Amino acid sequence: QKEVEQNSGPLSVPEGAIASLNCTYSDRGSQSFFWYRQYSGKSPELIMFIYSNGDKEDGRFTAQLNKASQYVSLLIRDSQPSDSATYLCAGSSASKIIFGSGTRLSIRP
Amino acid sequence: KAGVTQTPRYLIKTRGQQVTLSCSPISGHRSVSWYQQTPGQGLQFLFEYFSETQRNKGNFPGRFSGRQFSNSRSEMNVSTLELGDSALYLCASSLESMRVGNIQYFGAGTRLSVL
Numbered sequence: 001q002k003e004v005e006q007n008s009g010p011l012s013v014p015e016g017a018i019a020s021l022n023c024t025y026s027d028r029g030s031q032s033f034f035w036y037r038q039y040s041g042k043s044p045e046l047i048m049f050i051y052s053n054g055d056k057e058d059g060r061f062t063a064q065l066n067k068a069s070q071y072v073s074l075l076i077r078d079s080q081p082s083d084s085a086t087y088l089c090a091g092s093s094a095s096k097i098i099f100g101s102g103t104r105l106s107i108r109p
Numbered sequence: 110k111a112g113v114t115q116t117p118r119y120l121i122k123t124r125g126q127q128v129t130l131s132c133s134p135i136s137g138h139r140s141v142s143w144y145q146q147t148p149g150q151g152l153q154f155l156f157e158y159f160s161e162t163q164r165n166k167g168n169f170p171g172r173f174s175g176r177q178f179s180n181s182r183s184e185m186n187v188s189t190l191e192l193g194d195s196a197l198y199l200c201a202s203s204l205e206s207m208r209v210g211n212i213q214y215f216g217a218g219t220r221l222s223v224l
Contacts, residue, residue: 101151
């Protein structure tokens with residue numbers, strides 16, 4: 001079992017709809033969680049980070065964390081073609097950070 | 110403020126050779142982490158350096174090594190290159206060593222091809 005698991009996709013969402021990306025983790029020592037966006041051929045770019053249970057909103061993005069269920073999600077509202085990318089989920093503890101394999105998101109016009 | 114700078118951007122080597130990659134972190138950042146990214150394995154953690162000391166290490170063979178200088182710049186070395194070492198090598202810098210909420214910022218990466 002991978003320590004951070006994501007559905008590889010591709011996840012296809014119509015423009016203007018809500019894209020929902022999910023991530024589960026196995027290490028209960030993980031305390032901080034990050035969502036990075038990576039365009040093809042580019043390096044990862046931080047979108048959101050969260051370390052408290054509940055929701056955290058930033059513009060069109062909302063990160064959700066449920067430590068009891070070991071579950072992290074990212075919602076993208078009003079999806080745009082520019083949101084088409086691979087989204088990496090990562091969990092960090094005091095000594096390591098583990099990335100998921102990423103979910104490929106495609107926004108169709 | 111300048112971002113994380115990695116050099117070179119592209120490298121072509123042959124099996125058995127060695128290679129050194131360089132990373133200059135964001136000004137003021139003292140932690141530098143290195144990652145290997147391949148289509149099959151995703152983003153794999155190599156090691157982290159903080160104040161010239163290796164703080165954390167991933168599950169890679171001893172052929173992969175690194176160091177950090179007093180100005181926080183870091184180098185990664187891979188000796189006796191294998192075909193499977195072909196990958197995008199990413200460097201990430203952060204203010205502090207790994208702790209709750211510590212954010213890593215990535216450089217553009219060095220794409221290494223081993224022939």
